[in-house]
Amino acid sequence: MSSSTFVFLFLLSFLTSFRACAQNPTYVYRICPNTTTFSRNSTYLANLRTLLSSLSSPNASYATGFQNATVGQPPDRVTGLYLCRGDVTPEVCRRCVAFAVNETFTQCPNAREVTLYYEECMLRYSNGNILSTLNANGEFSMENTQSITSNLVRFTELVLSTMNQAATVASNSSRKFDTVNAFTDFQTLHGLVQCTPDLTNQDCLDCLSRIINQLPTDRIGGRVMVPSCFSRFELYLFYNEAAADRTPQPQLNSAPPPPPPISIPSPRPGESGNSTVIVIAVVVPTTVIFLLLVAVLIFRAKRKTTAYETEPLADGDDIATAGSLQFDFKAIEAATDKFSQENKLGQGGFGQVYKVLINPLLTYFSIYINMLRLCIKTIK
Structure with a gap:
């Protein structure tokens, strides 16, 4: 035999053996009590061979993944079943059952009661009645x-x-x-x-x-x-999720649902020509404004008495008149319909919250912007 022929036959044999091994089911565990045994020439063995041949025949119910059978009469009667994991295909089920049947006399040679566990299937037989009977022994x-x-x-x-x-x-x-x-x-x-x-x-x-x-x-x-x-x-996917006819389960420990969106109310009847929005209309007490102005003036006075001031404030940045920061109470009263309860939205950190027309809102925002601008310029 030439060297090339030998190498070819060796590789063919290796690949064939590897493929057969890769298709073998994964062995997990066996239960062979050996409390009662049978002899090689017994009727029980003959019935067992018939049973195993029936379970592993091409006509077995591999699509359902479960089948049982009974052969013989007491005391040599034998009952058996196989159960394939619910997520495996019929072909995987068939191969697993056939492999388990062939391994029976190797794993448990003379036992009358046997359970063989593989990853893909389970094979079980006994001389007793095991059908429709709960058995949680041999954990x-x-x-x-x-x-x-x-x-x-x-x-x-x-x-x-x-x-x-x-x-x-x-x-x-x-x-x-x-x-x-x-x-x-x-x-x-x-x-x-x-x-x-x-x-x-x-x-x-x-x-x-x-x-x-x-x-x-x-x-x-x-x-x-x-x-x-x-x-x-x-904590990893160990079964065939696509083949398992799984009912979707609710998600646990999920994040809470997002809050509902804030709706914008429609204008009240008779308010045509002006759009209304939900705003925080802050009615600032006169005391707060007064204290703020006093603090700004004191800070500026201190800066002028130090040697670190290098240049005066630019024109227009100083407080021109006291009237520039005064509020028109009548305008606020008109915009909120005399602070009616219908326009009241709630209570804020600085006072009550009202719904107002867009034009007064812009006026109040401009006042706040001017105040902020003056404070920043003053600090600088």
Whole structure:
């Protein structure tokens, strides 16, 4: 054999093996009590082979992800089922079940009662009646290695409430399956719960409630599995979200809704020709204006007595007359309809708030601007 042919055959064998390995389901756990066993030439073994062949046949119900069967008569009767995770495709389900069937006699060679867990499916059989019967024994749990370092109580409450919400939805559905999302601290909590569909709604809810309380909520992820149901949560998306027929869940810990927009009222009847707006019409007491003017004059007087003043104020920046800062009370009274209660909007930090016409509003704003301008120039 030439070297090139050898290399080609080696690569072909390697790629074929790699592809087959990549398609293998991920093994998780097994339950093989070995309390009762069977011999290699027993009737039970023959019935078991028939059962496993039926469950892994091309005509099995991979689209529904669940099937059960019973073969033989007591004491050699065997009952079995498979359950594929609710978010996997029928083809992934078929491959997982076929792989589990082939692994049965390797994982649990002589046991009459076996449960094999894979990421994508579960295979179970027994010499007892396991159909439509709640079994929460043989609990198996796994947890993420990373612990919750802050807000443990809050995180625990979120996990339990979210997973119990999913359990309620799953128990009332025909598939006995649900996934759920919740949002916390800029991260998304992903959860998945599932029961075998042969359980009643109440049995499914009881099973899920029991194992949800056993979840390792002090970690950022974990799962608990029993023969009749399982649950899992993570801070990353571990299931096929597109394939899971998930009911949208309300967002938790979301920001509060924005405040409603402020509406602008229409003019009152008879106020044609002038638009009205909502403004803060501040009726400033005469005392405040007087104190402000006194403070400005005192400050200017002190500056003139020091040697640091280098130039006089420019023309027009000084206070020309006292009348330039006086308010026309009659104009304010007319603009607010004599301070009527209909025009009153509320109470502000400087007095009562009224709705006024646009022209008086501009007048008052110009007064405030002039006052501010004079104070700035004076300080400079």
